[in-house]
Amino acid sequence: MRVNVGPENRTIFFGMNIGAADLKSDSVQGKNHFADKRVRQAMNMAINRAAIQRVVMRGQAVPTGVIMPPFVNGWTKELDAAPPVDIAKAKALMAEAGYGDGFSVALHCPNDRYVNDEGVCQAAVGMFGQIGIKANLVSQSKTLHFPLIQKNPPETDFYLVGWGVPPFDSEHIFSFLYYTRGGKFGSWNATGYSSAEVDAMIQSLAGETDTAKRNATIAKIWARLKEDVIYLPVHHQVLAFAMKTDLDIPVDPENQPKLKYVAFKKK
Amino acid sequence: MLAYVVRILAQGVLVIVVVALLAFAMFRFVGDPVASLAGQEASMADREELAERLGLNDPIPVQFGHFLLGAVQGEFGISYRQGRPVAELLAERLPATVELAVLSAAFALIFGIVLGVYTAIRRRGVLSNAIMSFSLIGVSLPTFLIGIGLIYIFAVELRWLPSFGRGEVVKLGWWTTGLLTESGRKSLVMPVLTLGFFQLTLIMRLVRSEMLETLRADFIRFARARHPRTDRAIPARAAQNDDPRRHHRRTATRLGHRFRYRYRDRVSMARSWRFVRQLHLFRRYSGDGGVSDVRRGRIRSR
Numbered sequence: 418m419r420v421n422v423g424p425e426n427r428t429i430f431f432g433m434n435i436g437a438a439d440l441k442s443d444s445v446q447g448k449n450h451f452a453d454k455r456v457r458q459a460m461n462m463a464i465n466r467a468a469i470q471r472v473v474m475r476g477q478a479v480p481t482g483v484i485m486p487p488f489v490n491g492w493t494k495e496l497d498a499a500p501p502v503d504i505a506k507a508k509a510l511m512a513e514a515g516y517g518d519g520f521s522v523a524l525h526c527p528n529d530r531y532v533n534d535e536g537v538c539q540a541a542v543g544m545f546g547q548i549g550i551k552a553n554l555v556s557q558s559k560t561l562h563f564p565l566i567q568k569n570p571p572e573t574d575f576y577l578v579g580w581g582v583p584p585f586d587s588e589h590i591f592s593f594l595y596y597t598r599g600g601k602f603g604s605w606n607a608t609g610y611s612s613a614e615v616d617a618m619i620q621s622l623a624g625e626t627d628t629a630k631r632n633a634t635i636a637k638i639w640a641r642l643k644e645d646v647i648y649l650p651v652h653h654q655v656l657a658f659a660m661k662t663d664l665d666i667p668v669d670p671e672n673q674p675k676l677k678y679v680a681f682k683k684k
Numbered sequence: 685m686l687a688y689v690v691r692i693l694a695q696g697v698l699v700i701v702v703v704a705l706l707a708f709a710m711f712r713f714v715g716d717p718v719a720s721l722a723g724q725e726a727s728m729a730d731r732e733e734l735a736e737r738l739g740l741n742d743p744i745p746v747q748f749g750h751f752l753l754g755a756v757q758g759e760f761g762i763s764y765r766q767g768r769p770v771a772e773l774l775a776e777r778l779p780a781t782v783e784l785a786v787l788s789a790a791f792a793l794i795f796g797i798v799l800g801v802y803t804a805i806r807r808r809g810v811l812s813n814a815i816m817s818f819s820l821i822g823v824s825l826p827t828f829l830i831g832i833g834l835i836y837i838f839a840v841e842l843r844w845l846p847s848f849g850r851g852e853v854v855k856l857g858w859w860t861t862g863l864l865t866e867s868g869r870k871s872l873v874m875p876v877l878t879l880g881f882f883q884l885t886l887i888m889r890l891v892r893s894e895m896l897e898t899l900r901a902d903f904i905r906f907a908r909a910r911h912p913r914t915d916r917a918i919p920a921r922a923a924q925n926d927d928p929r930r931h932h933r934r935t936a937t938r939l940g941h942r943f944r945y946r947y948r949d950r951v952s953m954a955r956s957w958r959f960v961r962q963l964h965l966f967r968r969y970s971g972d973g974g975v976s977d978v979r980r981g982r983i984r985s986r
Contacts, residue, residue: 564716569728593725601727 418659422477423668425656427581428484429531431464431524431541431649432566433457434574436609442523442553442574445516451574455514457646459507462500463548464541470652473536478652483643484580484590486653488670491587491635496643499650507548519549525576526554527562532654538577541651569598571607579654580605583671587635591619595642610647701752708751721767779860780850788876792883799884800891804899815888822885831878838874846871 433451434440440449450456466480482499485492511517526538535556542552552575565573582589596602596619597611618638625631656668665680711717718735726734735741739750754761760770799819803812822830839847851867853860862868 560716560720563724564719567716567719567731569732598728600729604726604728604731605724 419662419665421658421660421666421668423656424479424486424488424670425581425654425668425672426486426488426583426585426670427531427579427654427672428481428486429478429534429537429577429579429651429654430484431460431651432576432578432608432647433649434571434607434609435647436611437570437574440522440574444521444551450514450516450520450522453514453516454646455510456516457649458500459510459514459548460545460550461646461649462503462507462510463544463550464499464649464651465502465544466499466651467502468544469537469540473533473540474652474655477532477655477657479655480652481650483639484594484648484650485582485587486670489582489585489587489590491632491639493636493639496639504547511548516549519551521551521553522575523573524552524554525562525565525573526556527559527577528556530559530562531577531579532656534577534579537651541577566605566607571609573607576607577651578605581671587639588619588622591615591622591638595619595638595647608647610645612641612645615641704752704755705748708748780862783861783863784872784875784879787872788880789883791876791880792887795880796884796887797891800888801895803888804892804895807896819885819888822881823889827878827882830881831874834874834878845874 434449435451435457437449437452439447440451443450470476470478470480479487480499481497483492483496485496487497508517511519524538524542526535528535531537538554538556542554545552562576565571566576566578580590580594592602593605594603595606595610595615597613597616598604598606598609602616602619615638618634622631622634625634656672658666658668658674660666663682665682666674667678669675669678717738718731718740721738722731722734739747742750751761758771760774762769763773799815803815806812835847838845846867849871850860850862851869851871852865853862853868854864862872
């Protein structure tokens with residue numbers, strides 16, 4: 418048997434409801450702790466991506482700090498860097514935000530969509546626990562999980578999702594995951610994040626023909642989004658294809674093997 | 685008598701309503717129809733419009749009422765997976781279903797009767813015993829397993845017959861038939877064998893036991909006594925002269941039952957066919973990728 422391993426056009430990350438005034442599934446009344454950027458920063462620091470890569474993914478993942486795979490237009494090494502794990506600093510941020518005692522919240526996760534998706538969530542539950550966040554894991558089939566995110570208003574406060582970028586350009590990510598939800602945009606933005614400034618910049622990308630100028634805007638948007646900590650990136654997914662020894666099918670980034678690349682080898 | 689009929693009908697209606705309710709309820713728990721129909725890159729506006737058009741914003745009892753009303757009129761709504769009217773999908777597959785059902789019934793009937801008569805005449809023959817032992821396989825193996833086995837031998841290993849599909853079909857008005865092309869006929873061989881095998885063994889065993897009973901009957905015994913030299917003609921007479929009220933009716937009843945189950949078997953077979961298809965990666969993966977795949981929504985973002 419032959420096993421080919423390669424990167425997929427997909428990044429796995431956590432999203433949370435930062436727009437609502439109060440959350441339904443949490444222990445804090447009358448407030449939305451995710452709306453506080455310090456809480457999001459603390460959570461971002463608490464995720465031990467290297468441990469998830471090593472233990473949950475058995476090495477087959479690329480830890481990241483941005484929700485786009487490296488071959489997408491707009492990716493930079495700086496964006497890809499995740500904050501180092503620092504539990505003490507994360508706890509301090511939580512205390513500063515007024516959540517020194519922590520809080521509990523439901524975490525929704527698919528268990529049949531991504532590579533070891535449930536395992537990633539289980540590991541993350543322990544990591545968030547270290548800074549006092551008790552995440553109650555609700556792990557279920559993708560047919561039940563995704564509608565929670567897609568419904569308007571969304572029915573989840575905290576969730577795991579993965580995103581691939583078929584056009585290989587940042588604009589795809591922006592308009593689906595960051596643009597204010599409504600009308601033609603933001604159908605996968607269940608975070609409630611809404612910034613008129615960012616929306617305007619995303620709009621301008623569609624009509625900009627000057628590549629340099631367009632890329633500059635993309636960089637500007639990413640810098641702003643990274644600063645706002647809207648999502649908590651985990652890793653870029655890696656695919657493994659297993660096949661008979663006399664076939665050689667390279668891993669396709671879209672997870673759709675193409676017959677034109679299949680090679681036949683003698684045994 | 686009238687009371688009995690009314691009672692039975694009322695029970696029937698109750699069962700249908702309960703089953704309809706279950707079917708209706710199931711779809712509310714297997715996920716969001718809007719999500720599966722609209723695709724993941726649909727905008728919020730598209731999703732809202734679709735939900736409105738499907739009537740998903742109505743109260744649940746109203747939705748169930750629409751569902752029942754549609755169902756009694758032969759209107760089954762649209763498939764959440766294919767986004768096309770279910771009635772149209774059923775009609776489209778009707779020719780294939782009927783063709784397959786008739787052919788496999790004919791196959792089972794012809795071979796079942798011939799082999800049944802033969803094994804009854806040569807009760808202790810080596811070949812008869814071999815046929816009887818072999819027929820045990822047909823009785824005990826589930827249809828989908830026979831299907832997978834045949835596919836493995838004739839499609840994967842020997843490559844004689846196609847593993848799925850109908851091959852080339854010829855259109856005769858609204859009817860399509862696979863009987864007029866070579867690839868169509870080839871595609872029918874394995875499904876017909878698979879579906880017919882179980883019935884064949886069943887019919888064969890029924891015919892055989894009826895034949896044995898008749899061969900013991902008095903008129904056969906007298907016939908044998910009177911014409912000892914025409915021994916060989918007698919079994920044929922037995923098969924013909926058999927009391928029609930018994931034998932044929934029993935076999936015919938059984939056949940009717942089998943025909944009813946044919947559609948169900950076809951569904952399970954289609955599943956096994958698909959299973960093997962997935963194993964061999966041939967169908968979807970010949971796509972060229974790139975822009976056209978994105979347009980068709982093949983590439984999944986989330």
